[in-house]
Amino acid sequence: MSSKSDAKQEREIKIVGFLCNWCSYGGADTAGVCRFRQPTDLRIIRIPCTGRIDPLMIVKSLIQGADGVLVSGCHPNDCHYAVGNFYARRRMEVLKRFLPYMGFQSDRFRYTWVSASEGQIWQQVVTDFSETIHRLGPNPGLHQTVDSAPAVSWF
Amino acid sequence: MDDKTNALREHVKGIFSNLELVLGWEPGYDPLHTRPFYVRTESDIDRLTANCLSFQNLTRYLAKSMNAVDPAADGRKIGVCVKGCDSRSLVALIQEKFVSRDRVYVIGLPCRGTLDARRIRALVPDPARIRSVNAEGDELVVETDRGISRFALDRAIARKCLQCRYPNPVIHDVLIGDPVTPRLKIDAENPSVAAVEALSLEDRLLFWENQLDRCIRCFACRNACPLCVCQNHCIMETRMPKWITQYRNMNEKFMFHMIHALHLAGRCTECGECERVCPVGIPVALIKEKINAIIYEMLDYESGIDPEAVPPLLTFSPKETGI
Amino acid sequence: MRIGVFICQCGTNIAGTVDTRAVAKKAMEFPDVVFAVDYMYTCSEPGQKEIQDAISSHRLQGVVVAACSPRMHEPTFRRAVKKAGINPYMFEQANIREHCSWIGTDREANTRKAIDMVRMSVEKLRRNQALFSTQVAVNKRVLVIGGGVAGIQAALDCSDGGLEVVMVEREPSIGGKMAKLDKTFPTIDCSSCILGPKMVDVAQKENIRLYAYSEVEAISGYIGNFKVDIRKKATYVDWNACTGCGECTQKCPSKKAFDHFNEGLGATTAINIPFPQAIPKKARIDSDYCRYLTGGKCRVCEKICPVKAIRFDMKDEIVTEEVGAIIVASGYDLFDARVYGEYGGGRYPDVISAMQYERILSASGPYGGHIRRPSDGREPKEIVFISCVGSRDISVDRPYCSGICCMYIAKQAIMTRDHIPDSNCYVSYMDIRAPGKGYDEFIRRAQEEYGVKYIRGRVGRIYPRGDRLVVQGADTLLGVQVEIEADLVVLATGVECSAGARPLAEKLRISYDQHGFYMESHPKLRPVETNTAGVFLAGVCQGPKDIPASVGQGSAAASKVQALFSRDTIETDPQVAHVNENMCIGCGKCEQVCPFGAIRMKTLRDGSRKSEVLETVCQGCGLCNATCPNKAIQLRHSTDDQILAEINTLFD
Amino acid sequence: MLKRVAYYPGCSCEGMAIEYDQSVRALCYVLGIELVGIPDWNCCGSTPSHSYDPLLGAALAGRNLAIARSQGLDVVMTPCPSCLKALKTANQVFRERPSEFLDVLGMPFSGDVRAISVLQLLYEEIGPNLIQKAVKFPFKNKKIVPYYGCLLTRPPAFAQFDDPENPVSMDRLIEAAGAAVPDFPHKTECCGAALGITQRDVVMRLTGRILDMARAVGADALAVACPLCQQNLDLRQDQVNRALKENFNLPVLYITQIIGCALGIDRKTLGIEKLAVKTDALFQSA
DSSP states (O other): OOSHHHHHHTOOOOEEEEEETTTHHHHHHHHHHTTOOOOSOEEEEEESOGGGOOHHHHHHHHHHTOSEEEEEEOOTTOOTTSSHHHHHHHHHHHHHHHGGGGTOOGGGEEEEEOOTTOHHHHHHHHHHHHHHHHHHOSOOOOOSSOSOOOOOOOO | OOHHHHHHHHHHHHHGGGEEEEEEEEEOSSTTOEEEEEEOSGGGGGGOBOSTTOOOOTHHHHHHHSOOSOTTSSSOEEEEEEOHHHHHHHHHHHHTTSSOGGGEEEEEOOOSOOBOHHHHHHHSSOGGGEEEEEEETTEEEEEETTEEEEEEGGGTBOHHHHTOSOOSOSSOSEEOSOOOOOSSOTTOOOHHHHHHHTSOHHHHHHHHHHHHTTOOOOOHHHHHOTTOTTGGGOGGGOOSSOSSOSOOSHHHHHHHHHHHHHHTTTTOOOOOHHHHHOTTOOOHHHHHHHHHHHHHHHHOOOTTSOTTOOOGGGOOOTTOOOO | OOEEEEEEOTTTTTTTTSOHHHHHHHHTTSTTEEEEEEESOTTSHHHHHHHHHHHHHTTOSEEEEEESOHHHHHHHHHHHHHHTTSOTTSEEEEETIIIIITTOOOHHHHHHHHHHHHHHHHHHHHTOOOOOOOEEEOOOEEEEEOOSHHHHHHHHHHHHTTOEEEEEOSSSSSOTTGGGOSEETTTTEEHHHHHHHHHHHHHHOTTEEEEOSEEEEEEEEETTEEEEEEEEOOOSBOTTTOOOOOHHHHHOSOOOEEOTTTTTSSEEOSEEOSSTTOSSOOOEEOTTTOHHHHHSOOOHHHHHOTTOOBOTTOOOEEEEEEESEEEEOOOEEEOOGGGOGGGTTTTSTTEEEHHHHHHHHSTTSTTTTOOOOTTTOOOOSEEEEEEEETSSBGGGTBOSOOSSHHHHHHHHHHHHHHHOTTOEEEEEESOOOOOSTTHHHHHHIIIIISOOEEEESOEEEEEEETTEEEEEEEETTTTEEEEEEESEEEEEEOEEEOTTHHHHHHHHTOOBOTTSOBOOSBTTTBTTBOSSTTEEEOGGGGSOOOHHHHHHHHHHHHHHHHHHHTSSEEEOOSOOEEEOTTTOOOOOHHHHHOTTOOEEEEEOTTSOEEEEEOTTTOOOOOHHHHHOTTOOEEETTSOHHHHHHHHHHHTO | OOOEEEEOOOSGGGTTTHHHHHHHHHHHHHHTOEEEEOTTOOOOOHHHHHHHOHHHHHHHHHHHHHHHHHTTOOEEEESOHHHHHHHHHHHHHHHHSHHHHHHHHOSOOOSOOEEEEHHHIIIIIIOHHHHHHHOSSOOTTOBEEEEOTTTTTOSHHHHOSSOSSSOOHHHHHHHHTTOBOOOOTTTTSOOOTTHHHHOHHHHHHHHHHHHHHHHHTTOSEEEESOHHHHIIIIITHHHHHHHHTOOOOOOEEEHHHHHHHHHTOOTTTTTGGGOSSOOHHHHSOO
């Protein structure tokens, strides 16, 4: 970034990551131990299990201005708590399909499964998702006032 | 006095000795309204009414206001009048064990649609002059102090009724009146949802912002919802945990409605009460209808149909792939 | 709250790409932070001392350390702050090494990220609560699942330590795979001579209760207090009465029963004792072959039995045992060589598995220890061993090394040369893996002293020519095609997870890897523990290994159990769910989703239903918290408020 | 069961292996499977094109799939394993490098047209049971060994058909045709393929081994499903005899000819007389 005004325009992209402690958080650790280079946009929140994820946490992040939200947990069948990610999978998929209906870009939210040994895959996931978010640009957030809005007539 | 009301009263008279009370409707404070009514004594029965103004979903009163769970109460059941949409809420409450099926006597009323007071006002600008409204076949007959006018019924009934797929109660112990042909097939696309989806992503955001901007967080939608079982323990009213603040801005309004919608994911039965009671006219139900469509497409599940079914977000299938 | 922030430089590991000084400086601006400093090695003794000193001099109530992964040093720092008088849960660790300094070289961006991470930790810490463990009583009995050598070792060690042991074995006799072996590498010890006494010990120890021919049906409960339902499969013989005299097996007219112990070489009787050294030495009727049970006529054994132990009406029986810990030593299966069509296993009688060959070599085996071909009983002269059959081959989904085949092939080749001095033994191998003590020397003995011919390369095809087998392959060292006319081909089948491994894991609520081997807590540092407290692993169920390693793990698991049982109570992890009864509406959704049965509903005196967490059962996954509509149930140390604070602080 | 498939004969079935083409058409007619020609089909590219440029090779084969798709067909059947490989490669290259592939191809391509071999059609779609019921003239007291060659089942992940090392599909079909099938260990050994042109001695040795094994297991004939295998085993059998000082006399028939005969299609229609090694003994009842 060359000047302050540029810096303001191109504000730093921030991606919220919800990582389960047992697999993906460990996978991110593995990627670090292997020194796999990754974009720096991700801010990781450590949670015990993707089953701990309430889809509203993702909504909250997006409304607050997160440019992206990445959820990652153990592969299906490998959940430390046996089934947490099975619940999470359904809940997150419903949300992912729902977001665009409300006018959110669903590409800003991604969920994936990465095990503690998959450092390389974690690197790919982070790199790819960061690229996606950079392509989308910063999250403009909600308009606080609405001047004109499209009308919808259903009947 | 119409036939349906008569038939209902006759039926209730016949069985009332076996019931603790009956939840029904009585005429309201003006010709455009009815109100919920608890029939507690034999003499109350003649106040019962059932017509196109019986819009309230009475199952909302079942879950919390009385002991509808314990079948052993005193052996007598609680009677409840349900339209098609209401019956689904009742099933959902049974699914979630807020109501015991053994404890309720379900009086089913096939329904051709309930009136939307807002739309009537568009037809008759001065509602104070209205003396009575009546559905006659496909027509709505409005009597004002200036005379009688007739409108197509479809111009006056609620949005949810125009896309009704379950006009006949899915469970009932007795059915008052003949079954009605559904307006839409069960797997039909929701036309209102499609109308929103026809907008571009940016326009959809603007549309919702414009709608939700009006929200004053009065909680009418929540209070009317039969499946908002938390009621006065609602997450929206506590600051511990602080999911929502008292700030009056778009973020909080959006969050409020996202919480309401996602808490009903896989549970909402599309009774439309939230939308009907909204004092500022936000199409609140429209948000939930989309989630229902997603869940129907993804998991082939509809809430409030099978009393034995487990709501889909409270269970899982390890075999699911592709999601 | 008074918070101290410690930024670790980790030598240059962090300081190399993060301006730790700037992070510390910035941290001073965060709410409640009264002290912030960067330090060379925070985890070191002086580094911990620095934290402890700062706690007392600045009267800190909470500590944030920004350093490596909490998966690495969270316990270290929790101990350190606890020593200085702070509740260990008033500590947060920001992972600015693995998640920051090590993955990018842009010092500015890394520093900004580190500042964010510290800010998130501070915001979370501001909402932390002091948490305290509770104590639960321990039932000092241990369940050992599997009676192979690993399970036997674990059971005997526990028994020696004075613990009561319940052992469940799926087969009619304990002993596992080792009982079938003739000799063991690299010492050529007689397998049954070294295992036999241990098996007898299991039978004779008063504090070991053995359920043979039984399986674990269901498990409930938690560390210290498990409840185990065991299915005792019907043997049709009352084992309390049976003396193992073997009269019945002499007279049984159904003599074509599949001989599991001898890997299908030869046959046994429908009522049989699996092998002479079996423990328990009791007869069992194989219902697939019994004339009475299949055809309704016979009952010869019933007439012959001197103690009248036959019970044709016997049914499976479920018994319940209560234990405080579980050692899983459920073993493995051998790869089914029929998958390789080119080798003709299962089609050509003289292409056999190494375990079958082991039975042939064994003096108690089907041929009395004389090496003969299954097809015509002739003594083979040319014998080819093929290694890596079902190991290190992605095309059959077995990419891992089975770890034992190189060694047992060398052993079998040496034995063969011993038995038949004028024989030729060939070993077709990919690489030789002999890392154990005395192992490589053993391979060299096979090559040099016993003249076993080692050919590096894969065999491509085996086909019969006359009554012999043509083994066609490559010698990749010489770069030539090789064709050997063999009398017998032994396939060194690899190790795979036991067929019942996955369902058992689900009962135990432990996880397994993609090949069905059970996951240990940490591959290096917690090799016999699982992530389910109170469940330990031993032997090949955790991954391929040889006898000494299995025995070692058996002992290790036993010592873990003894350590656990050395106290009368155990501390539970306080990071569990907790119900706010004022908020709870009793909808029961938490109870419905809890994977551990850790939530139950109760009715208060006013008739209202509330949910209740069994803190000792709760594993802290937080599924209930995510499910609860009004968040009346909160996962301690990972509450909604804490997570929301971490989100919010990023976008202030 | 498939009733209608696009038919891609490939170049060999137009020339050297015309009897394969004839027997496939006759058999499919009798079995009620409509073969729809691919208008203006072109060479699959064979070995030279993909050796020169994999994209070109894929696009050449892909063009045929695209035409089939435009005819409303989603399965292409080809008798030639090499063509089959080329057609499958087109789909694979399309999946891996879609934009480059489409550039070279220059026409719409959906990637959802499945390519199958005639053996796959007979075994998986029709099945030995149905064929057995249709057999009128079973090969009684004859031993026929199946020879699959290298490509039909391999590489396994690509072929996705039968056991790669010990295939049994043709075994079952021959059994359905009434013949005995002795265990034939060399069923997937290499016949030498196109080295017959450049290094004939290699083919002599490899083909000789196969013939030798067939004779050793007592075969009266071999069944094949590949034009090149057929050429090496049948047309070159004389050469093999001379080179190895042998006297093999083993008829080598296409699997379609064998089933065709058993179903009662006359030998001329099946092109039996075009085979180099005479088949008379095979048709004499023992």
